[in-house]
Amino acid sequence: MRKTIGMNEAWKFIRQDVEQAERKAFNDEHWQHVTIPHTWNAIDGANGYEYYQGACWYRKTFSVEPSCEGNRLFIEFQGSNSITDVYVNGQHLGQHKGGYATFRFDVTDVVTYGTANVLAVKVDNTVADDVYPQKADFTFYGGIYRDVNMVVTAPVHFDLMDYGSQGVYIVQEQVSKEKAKLNIKTIVVNDGGEEKKVNLWVDIYDANHQIVTYATKEVVLTAGESQTVELPCIIDNPTLWQGRKNPYMYSASLSLISFNDTIDALSIPFGVRYFHVDPEKGFFLNGEHLPLHGVSRHQDRKDMGWAISEKEQVEDMGYIREIGASSIRLAHYQHSQFFYDLCDQEGMVVWAEIPFISIMSQYELDGINAKQQMIELIRQNYNHPSIIFWGIQNEIQIGGERPEVRRLVRELNALTKKEDPTRLTTMANVLFVNEEDEYNRMTDVIGYNKYYGWYHGKAEDFAPWLDKFHRINPDVALCISEYGAEGIVQYHSADPKVKDYTEEYHALFHEIVWKTFAERPFLWATYVWNMFDFGANIRDEGGVKGRNNKGLVTYDRKIKKDAFYMYKAHWSDDKFVHITSKRHVDRAESSMCVKVYSNCKEVTLYINGIEFQTKISDDKVFIFEHVPLMEGMNEIRAVSAEDNDFYVDIAKFNKVDEPNPSYEAPVEEKGEEVQNWFQMPDLDGELEELHITDDVYSTRCTFKELFENEEAAAVLHQFLGESFRERPTYSMTQGFKIDTLAEMAPDHFTDKLLYALNRELTRINKNK
Ligand code: GCB
Numbered sequence: 001m002r003k004t005i006g007m008n009e010a011w012k013f014i015r016q017d018v019e020q021a022e023r024k025a026f027n028d029e030h031w032q033h034v035t036i037p038h039t040w041n042a043i044d045g046a047n048g049y050e051y052y053q054g055a056c057w058y059r060k061t062f063s064v065e066p067s068c069e070g071n072r073l074f075i076e077f078q079g080s081n082s083i084t085d086v087y088v089n090g091q092h093l094g095q096h097k098g099g100y101a102t103f104r105f106d107v108t109d110v111v112t113y114g115t116a117n118v119l120a121v122k123v124d125n126t127v128a129d130d131v132y133p134q135k136a137d138f139t140f141y142g143g144i145y146r147d148v149n150m151v152v153t154a155p156v157h158f159d160l161m162d163y164g165s166q167g168v169y170i171v172q173e174q175v176s177k178e179k180a181k182l183n184i185k186t187i188v189v190n191d192g193g194e195e196k197k198v199n200l201w202v203d204i205y206d207a208n209h210q211i212v213t214y215a216t217k218e219v220v221l222t223a224g225e226s227q228t229v230e231l232p233c234i235i236d237n238p239t240l241w242q243g244r245k246n247p248y249m250y251s252a253s254l255s256l257i258s259f260n261d262t263i264d265a266l267s268i269p270f271g272v273r274y275f276h277v278d279p280e281k282g283f284f285l286n287g288e289h290l291p292l293h294g295v296s297r298h299q300d301r302k303d304m305g306w307a308i309s310e311k312e313q314v315e316d317m318g319y320i321r322e323i324g325a326s327s328i329r330l331a332h333y334q335h336s337q338f339f340y341d342l343c344d345q346e347g348m349v350v351w352a353e354i355p356f357i358s359i360m361s362q363y364e365l366d367g368i369n370a371k372q373q374m375i376e377l378i379r380q381n382y383n384h385p386s387i388i389f390w391g392i393q394n395e396i397q398i399g400g401e402r403p404e405v406r407r408l409v410r411e412l413n414a415l416t417k418k419e420d421p422t423r424l425t426t427m428a429n430v431l432f433v434n435e436e437d438e439y440n441r442m443t444d445v446i447g448y449n450k451y452y453g454w455y456h457g458k459a460e461d462f463a464p465w466l467d468k469f470h471r472i473n474p475d476v477a478l479c480i481s482e483y484g485a486e487g488i489v490q491y492h493s494a495d496p497k498v499k500d501y502t503e504e505y506h507a508l509f510h511e512i513v514w515k516t517f518a519e520r521p522f523l524w525a526t527y528v529w530n531m532f533d534f535g536a537n538i539r540d541e542g543g544v545k546g547r548n549n550k551g552l553v554t555y556d557r558k559i560k561k562d563a564f565y566m567y568k569a570h571w572s573d574d575k576f577v578h579i580t581s582k583r584h585v586d587r588a589e590s591s592m593c594v595k596v597y598s599n600c601k602e603v604t605l606y607i608n609g610i611e612f613q614t615k616i617s618d619d620k621v622f623i624f625e626h627v628p629l630m631e632g633m634n635e636i637r638a639v640s641a642e643d644n645d646f647y648v649d650i651a652k653f654n655k656v657d658e659p660n661p662s663y664e665a666p667v668e669e670k671g672e673e674v675q676n677w678f679q680m681p682d683l684d685g686e687l688e689e690l691h692i693t694d695d696v697y698s699t700r701c702t703f704k705e706l707f708e709n710e711e712a713a714a715v716l717h718q719f720l721g722e723s724f725r726e727r728p729t730y731s732m733t734q735g736f737k738i739d740t741l742a743e744m745a746p747d748h749f750t751d752k753l754l755y756a757l758n759r760e761l762t763r764i765n766k767n768k
Pocket of ligand 1: 482
């Protein structure tokens with residue numbers, strides 16, 4: 001019978017490349033003792049300084065019981081970032097490229113039994129041109145950051161070498177309320193030296209462990225043969241997996257039986273459901289409309305990076321459940337099996353994706369690694385009912401217009417549909433992709449990452465854009481795959497503005513945008529960027545280095561920002577009241593405005609124990625104006641009574657003489673949607689007429705194109721400032737034409753600036 005033996009303990013590690021470290025006889029005495037999950041970037045990955053990216057080594061001694069001889073042995077890595085070379089007793093077993101999927105090596109013929117073996121692993125998180133991601137707004141934490149196991153099987157077993165999957169695919173051929181027609185596809189392997197006859201049994205159990213149905217088949221395998229065996233199975237009157245309402249799970253118990261022995265067995269949880277997306281009405285699960293109230297998640301955590309345990313994942317899910325979300329975009333790569341399992345159990349509808357993000361390789365134009373990661377993602381996660389959407393790219397247009405990018409996106413879509421015709425494909429376009437672009441029709445449904453109200457424009461700009469897109473493409477199912485703003489809980493303002501980084505602007509932004517989305521049921525989903533702050537070492541935002549602070553919850557998961565409660569009020573049925581701006585303690589004004597988020601109908605405010613006002617609201621936001629403050633500490637209490645229960649929240653505000661300067665972010669130009677990084681030109685003398693032709697540079701070119709030419713780059717430096725290219729947001733904009741950015745930010749790219757840029761740029765010939 002199959003045995004899985006944990007191999008997380010007793011590793012030695014060194015944070016550098018070392019020659020001959022793969023050898024069995026090698027002195028690693030002075031190396032550090034570590035336990036898996038491990039990363040070498042737990043601290044330097046999110047502090048804003050350069051983080052270590054390079055090759056490092058892990059070594060471990062292990063023994064295999066003599067009783068295992070005659071079986072097959074596999075070493076399994078559930079996640080190691082990003083290029084991993086595995087050696088046993090000095091022998092190279094292979095290399096895996098990609099930091100997020102499970103992979104295994106067959107070690108049967110290289111281990112010794114009853115004596116010590118040495119496993120040596122080189123892991124390298126340097127960006128390689130043929131491995132995705134190439135560039136992204138998050139830290140690429142290096143290390144073996146998910147579990148390592150040894151799996152021991154009999155010579156005849158369910159395949160473990162099919163792209164890291166379990167070798168079992170429960171295909172939902174047709175599901176309705178009356179019947180779930182399944183085809184259980186298994187890959188059975190005979191690694192033994194002789195022909196073998198086995199019986200394959202599949203028993204389907206319901207959630208109460210009662211058998212529902214079963215199927216069986218005799219399988220004859222010649223020596224060395226791998227066979228795909230299909231077992232059709234029907235569940236009559238199935239209980240459907242109905243999202244958060246009823247995430248009903250069955251389980252398939254599979255076994256390979258030879259005479260009286262069960263020689264291999266697996267238990268696979270699954271749920272049955274059907275779904276569709278209507279471009280006018282949104283998402284439907286089992287025929288019922290289900291609004292997908294979504295958040296995105298990255299997998300890292302403060303001081304841990306990606307080396308988290310199940311405990312942190314359960315906590316993350318706890319926050320997502322509490323806010324009342326019904327869907328999660330698991331960005332920007334494959335997450336751990338454990339998390340997809342949690343999504344199944346909680347009834348979260350999932351968008352799962354590969355890290356084909358920002359920029360396509362300049363040299364590897366067939367997309368070999370992107371395709372490999374797509375197949376791994378699908379085959380390893382095929383049986384999760386929560387996954388409904390496969391995401392094939394994120395903002396891959398940032399690298400500029402390249403025909404090979406379009407070709408690869410189309411190929412990835414075709415590959416995904418071939419691997420799994422039962423689910424929907426999707427992708428996240430960068431904001432500047434034109435509404436009429438064919439990118440909007442390559443996948444089954446589409447998403448846009450839009451940052452009105454942060455990188456450009458105002459939060460209110462969502463409404464006209466959404467309506468315009470829908471008018472142009474009434475038959476395209478649209479979602480907002482990302483939207484957000486920075487919110488740093490240190491900063492506060494009674495008059496919040498774009499780019500002030502305050503907790504108040506963050507909350508106000510989400511209030512406005514959520515209202516806009518809620519009024520547009522044609523959106524099939526919306527995903528807040530992001531549920532949690534995360535490590536992005538290239539960033540220096542509002543005085544915080546190495547972080548993206550757009551989360552609704554802080555990186556250490558200790559503080560739920562006000563915006564968290566805004567969504568909770570809309571999405572959750574668990575009653576509460578929440579006074580906002582509680583961290584804005586010191587107030588220099590003699591009266592203030594108190595804003596309360598609540599999903600109760602009525603909220604009463606008490607000031608220093610005295611009843612002030614009662615407000616009734618349907619839109620979850622209760623605003624109490626002119627709340628008087630006495631000198632010193634004031635206690636504000638918000639109370640709601642509903643269904644015989646009381647809900648209370650308390651805040652304390654300190655009336656002071658002078659505003660507290662620590663509430664202000666050390667950034668200039670608050671209220672500006674694009675930072676004013678450029679020099680306004682002096683236009684002396686007569687204005688000459690400019691001729692913009694294809695052979696010269698101009699503002700019709702993308703930033704990327706311009707920066708690639710030394711002279712054009714010098715012009716940009718002159719007008720946009722030296723540091724323009726180093727800005728974290730540059731990676732977002734390099735595929736933009738200057739004219740496109742100018743349309744979005746006309747106040748900054750004035751006609752005068754555009755004229756001056758063109759006057760200089762058109763003097764440079766592209767072919768020179
Ligand atoms: C995006 C990216 C995401 C970034 C986000 C941001 O569009 O897809 O990876 O983190 O913007 O915050 O800028």
